[in-house]
Amino acid sequence: MGRGAMNEEIAFLTVTGLAIVRALPVTVVLALTSALGASAVAVALVAAQATRVGRPLAQVWIFVFRGTPLLLQMFMVYYGLAAVGPIRHGLLWPLFRDPLFCAFAAMTCCCSAYIAEVLRAAWQAIPPGQVEAAQACGMSRWTRVRRVIAPQMLRLALPAYGNELVMLIKSTSLASTITVLDVTGVAQTLIAHSYRTLEVFCLAAAVYLGLTAGLTALLRRIERNLERGTGR
DSSP: OOHHHHHHHHHHHHHHHHHHHHTHHHHHHHHHHHHHHHHHHHHHHHHHTTSTTHHHHHHHHHHHHHHSOHHHHHHIIIIIGGGOHHHHTSTTHHHHTOHHHHHHHHHHHHHHHHHHHHHHHHHHHSOHHHHHHHHHTTOOHHHHIIIIIHHHHHHHHHHHHHHHHHHHHHHGGGGGGGTOOSHHHHHHHHHHHHOOHHHHHHHHHHHHHHHHHHHHHHHHHHHHHHHHHTTO
């Protein structure tokens, strides 16, 4: 490769890399808001499973969203709900016409089902004797949750919860199929103009690797702090 061709290659990779990095905020915002929304819904699902009325509803939610592909769910929210008259002509239409919101809604619903199962398993792993002892000491329900149940649930659920967050970050790439210009969406646009498929996707993959590596390091640090707090 001559000097001119090498300079051309470096210039292409630099310009392409910067274009992909500029799309990073969209991916980060989508991942962060979906993680927060899914976690909140998951907590509600776990709480609902403790009641007679809420248990079957929560189980149906988990069964449906765990049993169907996220990509299909995105298509149903973005393309399917647009055909529903009350939504298309109602107050919610400004939200559901936005592909980023539709991606957020689909990812929140899907990921909440998986996180709910993680939290439920952590809840069931807490020795019942500890909860009974806290109750015998006169702790209120909220105090038991805050001082006995929640800290142990966090420590027990963190490894599996972290895996779900990593999967969520990677799943944001599916948003490009409904016209969201995230990292993958911008990469596909760049490929359409340059026909440099391998180079562009390698740069996009490097961005996702950076995100997941940073999240993994953060989760490991939190896990070590929790283990030190319990004297392990």
